[in-house]
Amino acid sequence: MLTIILKEALLGSFSSIKNIIMIVIPIMIAMEILKDSGIFEKIADLFSPLVKIFGMKKESGFPLVIGILIGISYGAGVIFETAKQENLPERDLYLLTYFLVACHAIIEDTAIFTAIGANGALLLITRLFVASLFTFLASRIIKDKNKIKMSAEV
């Protein structure tokens, strides 16, 4: 009984992990190439003016695009750094964090979900579209003067 379970669990998870390796390793290598060649920065520079539709400063777009592509932990680091250097308004920080909690790490997540059988393109488009729509709505609600206090130094 136990050996059957063990065999089934190991075979099942190993074949999924094999599929994940085949997709994740090439993608992570491509991501490092994009990082080191400065292409991520170029992409971020290219798309960052789009945040103007949320009424955000152009500079806020950079951490947003990085967070969307790479991930929320890495993105948070860039947010703190950019916030310090560019003196980002509180409202921008809230909006870009709302966007990022809804949609981040699209490269890694899409790769993994595709590896286990999900429709990656559909996931990608839905996440970006819904997060943009939500942030747009939030941008109409959150006013410049925000009553919420910053709970931590940024």
Add this chain to the structure above:
Amino acid sequence: MNKTAKTLSINTLKRGLISGINVTWELAKIVVPISFIVTFLKHTPILNIISEVFAPLMSMFGLPGKAAIALVLGNFVNLYAAIGAIVSLSLSVREITILAIMLSFCHSLPVETALAKKIGLSAIKVIAVRCSLAIIAGLAFNLFL
């Protein structure tokens, strides 16, 4: 941003390979034990009980009751734990896609909510927004997919 001059080198490839192996390792560390537990549950009446309890709720998203395990693990632990459950539950492509979109919007709540809080957002609002997006996306995918 500090735009330090970055160059492509063999180190880039090395770092990519290492980070790919890291992701795989982090994933395997969680996927294998979770997969073992879920497979074990499959051979006991527990999975059936969970399935029946959650069947009415999950059917709104076009998912079987047992898919609740992936949603719970994904939200309270992380996506990798959800992946471990998904691969052991023998779900269809449609079901995996629905679960994936719901989990994409809402996962790893303890860790990620703490991050959002650090930036200054209210934890309750962040969780409410993410859960609502997940529920709406799940309903919509079930309807249109």
